[in-house]
Amino acid sequence: MKNYSSDHIKNVVLVGHSGSGKTTLAECMLFEAGAINRRGTVADNNTVSDHHELEHERTNSIFSTLMHAEWKDTKINIIDTPGMDDFIGEVYSAFKVADTGIMVLNVAHGVEVGSEIIWEYADHLKKPMLFVANHVDEDKADFENTIDQAKERFGRKVTVVQYPYNQGLEFNSIIDILTMKMYVFGNDGGKPEKKDIPAEEIEKANRLHNDLIETIAENDEGLMEKFFDKGTLEESDMQKGLLISIRNHELFPVFCMSAKHNMGSGRLMGFIDYCCPSSAHMNPEKTSDGVDIPCNANNPAIAFVFKTVSEPHLGDMSYLKVCSGKIKTGDDLINTATNFSERISQLFVMQGKKREIVTEVVAGDICATVKLKKTHTNNTLAAKGQQVEMSKIIFPESKVQYAVEMLNKGDEEKIGIALHHIAEEDPTIIMEHNQELKQTIVNAQGELHLAAVKWKIEHLYGIKIEWVKTKIPYRETIQKSVKSDYRHRKQSGGAGQFAEVHMIVEPYYEGMPDPKDVTVRGREEHEMKWGGKLVFYNCIVGGAIDVRFLPSILKGVMEKMTNGPLTGSYVRDVRVSVYDGKMHPVDSNDMAFKLAGMMAFRNAFKDADPKILEPIYDVEILVPGDYMGEVIGDLQTRRGIVMGMDSEGHYQKILARVPLSELHGYSSTLRSLTQGRGKFTRKFAEYAPVPFEIQQQLIGAHKEELAEA
Numbered sequence: 126m127k128n129y130s131s132d133h134i135k136n137v138v139l140v141g142h143s144g145s146g147k148t149t150l151a152e153c154m155l156f157e158a159g160a161i162n163r164r165g166t167v168a169d170n171n172t173v174s175d176h177h178e179l180e181h182e183r184t185n186s187i188f189s190t191l192m193h194a195e196w197k198d199t200k201i202n203i204i205d206t207p208g209m210d211d212f213i214g215e216v217y218s219a220f221k222v223a224d225t226g227i228m229v230l231n232v233a234h235g236v237e238v239g240s241e242i243i244w245e246y247a248d249h250l251k252k253p254m255l256f257v258a259n260h261v262d263e264d265k266a267d268f269e270n271t272i273d274q275a276k277e278r279f280g281r282k283v284t285v286v287q288y289p290y291n292q293g294l295e296f297n298s299i300i301d302i303l304t305m306k307m308y309v310f311g312n313d314g315g316k317p318e319k320k321d322i323p324a325e326e327i328e329k330a331n332r333l334h335n336d337l338i339e340t341i342a343e344n345d346e347g348l349m350e351k352f353f354d355k356g357t358l359e360e361s362d363m364q365k366g367l368l369i370s371i372r373n374h375e376l377f378p379v380f381c382m383s384a385k386h387n388m389g390s391g392r393l394m395g396f397i398d399y400c401c402p403s404s405a406h407m408n409p410e411k412t413s414d415g416v417d418i419p420c421n422a423n424n425p426a427i428a429f430v431f432k433t434v435s436e437p438h439l440g441d442m443s444y445l446k447v448c449s450g451k452i453k454t455g456d457d458l459i460n461t462a463t464n465f466s467e468r469i470s471q472l473f474v475m476q477g478k479k480r481e482i483v484t485e486v487v488a489g490d491i492c493a494t495v496k497l498k499k500t501h502t503n504n505t506l507a508a509k510g511q512q513v514e515m516s517k518i519i520f521p522e523s524k525v526q527y528a529v530e531m532l533n534k535g536d537e538e539k540i541g542i543a544l545h546h547i548a549e550e551d552p553t554i555i556m557e558h559n560q561e562l563k564q565t566i567v568n569a570q571g572e573l574h575l576a577a578v579k580w581k582i583e584h585l586y587g588i589k590i591e592w593v594k595t596k597i598p599y600r601e602t603i604q605k606s607v608k609s610d611y612r613h614r615k616q617s618g619g620a621g622q623f624a625e626v627h628m629i630v631e632p633y634y635e636g637m638p639d640p641k642d643v644t645v646r647g648r649e650e651h652e653m654k655w656g657g658k659l660v661f662y663n664c665i666v667g668g669a670i671d672v673r674f675l676p677s678i679l680k681g682v683m684e685k686m687t688n689g690p691l692t693g694s695y696v697r698d699v700r701v702s703v704y705d706g707k708m709h710p711v712d713s714n715d716m717a718f719k720l721a722g723m724m725a726f727r728n729a730f731k732d733a734d735p736k737i738l739e740p741i742y743d744v745e746i747l748v749p750g751d752y753m754g755e756v757i758g759d760l761q762t763r764r765g766i767v768m769g770m771d772s773e774g775h776y777q778k779i780l781a782r783v784p785l786s787e788l789h790g791y792s793s794t795l796r797s798l799t800q801g802r803g804k805f806t807r808k809f810a811e812y813a814p815v816p817f818e819i820q821q822q823l824i825g826a827h828k829e830e831l832a833e834a
């Protein structure tokens with residue numbers, strides 16, 4: 126591998142709807158650059174990019190893959206990403222380190238939903254974007270329609286620089302608006318023959334050429350003047366103008382391609398080399414405090430970890446972008462999040478799964494290393510004295526939640542370790558062990574994502590699992606005020622036990638006035654760790670119970686609150702006023718008062734019209750207008766209440782409140798109701814009483830559970 130300076134390294138990421146041809150295009154790019162001598166295909170499981178066993182099983186990309194090609198004097202790092210929405214986390218991390226996004230469209234299908242979803246993310250990053258109109262060799266190819274749709278969805282900055290001369294099964298020629306030439310390919314694609322544009326296409330080509338020049342000139346006043354003077358621009362001016370417009374996210378050039386037949390990829394590579402910025406030409410990356418870090422190889426070393434691959438027995442592989450300076454084999458860099466010193470034992474440039482050892486990597490380049498001990502995705506490694514943390518990748522929030530169930534008892538400990546590794550590798554997997562529900566819960570992007578996690582757990586860690594519904598963290602409370610007395614007395618041989626407690630148990634609400642008809646002597650307010658409150662009043666007069674026993678009574682009440690009488694769930698929002706009782710000079714003790722407090726509370730609770738509460742979530746759904754009716758209809762079957770509607774860009778926004786127990790599988794339902802166009806987020810809102818029939822069902826189920834135990 127040659128040494129490349131920062132301004133001769135270009136980082137591109139291939140994105141777009143699943144099946145648009147990204148992996149096939151990456152293969153063409155590598156082949157055209159001479160990095161491989163044979164083009165593999167996705168169907169034959171022999172592409173450089175889709176090298177993982179799971180990708181072979183599915184014939185789809187599941188992980189982002191780093192590759193590179195050397196084109197003239199430039200190193201082009203290519204990151205191929207999966208198009209399926211469930212794996213969008215891979216797109217986020219790849220975009221973080223790429224300077225240019227290449228959105229691949231399938232012109233036989235038009236603009237598909239996966240591309241729209243990715244666009245929303247890509248657009249807010251304001252990075253340079255190119256479009257590749259792929260599949261032009263298909264019978265149903267419709268380049269014009271796809272470009273019209275792209276302009277409608279992605280804006281007028283989408284600008285044609287190439288179009289197919291003969292799209293469809295006969296396709297072999299591209300008309301290039303920049304060079305004003307026609308490229309004619311042989312049967313095997315590759316290097317085309319340059320010809321003059323046929324007479325019947327000249328007018329269209331001239332019109333598009335002028336449109337392009339005008340758009341370029343609009344972004345640079347100097348060029349605008351030249352353009353008005355001469356009515357055209359010279360090639361060097363065009364290049365300069367293109368670079369500026371592309372870098373400023375003001376022009377999204379469209380290329381046309383048949384990746385299947387390798388027609389068009391060479392010209393794309395040439396364009397990336399000629400007109401796309403390197404990291405050194407982009408605005409500087411920022412630290413999390415907003416400080417600029419210029420991409421300059423002469424400054425101190427700073428590198429950012431954007432991806433980690435963790436496989437048992439192989440250890441972790443960390444992917445780095447060098448943001449500043451150079452990193453060399455043998456360097457000791459500091460993880461600025463932990464101050465832990467990491468030795469860079471080896472550095473690799475990657476070609477899919479193949480690694481090539483290098484000794485030095487400069488600012489603007491991407492590489493991989495192994496054996497970092499305590500460094501993960503989103504960490505910064507820097508030369509000693511550089512206390513900087515590069516701004517982090519903010520991964521999308523999870524959309525589905527399932528609990529994991531082991532098929533073999535005894536795997537409990539192993540699954541914790543496996544999931545921990547998987548979550549470290551994939552930050553869009555969030556694992557938690559829920560003590561209350563006694564379940565290990567995994568939050569993910571969707572069912573396909575979970576299927577991939579299950580595959581890893583089974584194949585790489587040898588644990589058989591199933592995804593099951595998460596339990597619902599119900600709560601219990603009461604609805605009316607009840608007085609209750611309890612006497613605890615035990616006489617068995619030696620010292621006896623005696624305690625009597627009188628209390629009023631009431632539903633508690635914020636701002637409630639102090640209890641009447643009793644003498645308030647003390648008030649304690651306890652926030653329960655599962656939410657809600659217990660407010661405890663000392664209203665004892667005449668020393669009926671010694672104050673030193675009050676903490677024991679409180680303890681008894683609190684213990685009962687961990688195990689509500691209806692379903693065994695936690696109790697919340699109650700007020701207890703202890704106003705009378707009795708004690709015995711010898712037999713009364715803490716234990717006796719705790720028991721009496723617990724029993725008085727339990728009895729009162731049962732009579733106080735107890736209610737089961739369920740968690741309610743605020744759900745925000747975005748759907749194209751056409752699907753509104755169906756989505757709202759479905760929400761109603763889920764006991765959802767629509768709180769508002771609004772429009773947001775191309776979407777209609779629905780705000781609703783839905784019980785958590787009704788949200789299971791919602792991601793899949795929404796996907797099928799909206800053909801993948803809908804999306805939603807959810808956030809805990811409050812606890813609310815369940816309807817009567819559901820309360821009866823839950824009580825019945827709890828009784829059965831107790832009987833079985």
Ligand SMILES: Nc1nc2c(ncn2[C@@H]2O[C@H](COP(=O)(O)OP(=O)(O)OP(=O)(O)O)[C@@H](O)[C@H]2O)c(=O)[nH]1
Binds near residue numbers: 147259385
């Ligand atoms: N006819 C035709 N088929 C193509 C073209 N490009 C890709 N394909 C085929 O389309 C299918 C999907 O191609 P991939 O390269 O796997 O698509 P992808 O965008 O990587 O898909 P994901 O990894 O799922 O996101 C494969 O069968 C390819 O052979 C093309 O230009 N023309």
Ligand SMILES: [Mg+2]
Binds near residue numbers: 149
């Ligand atoms: Mg792919």
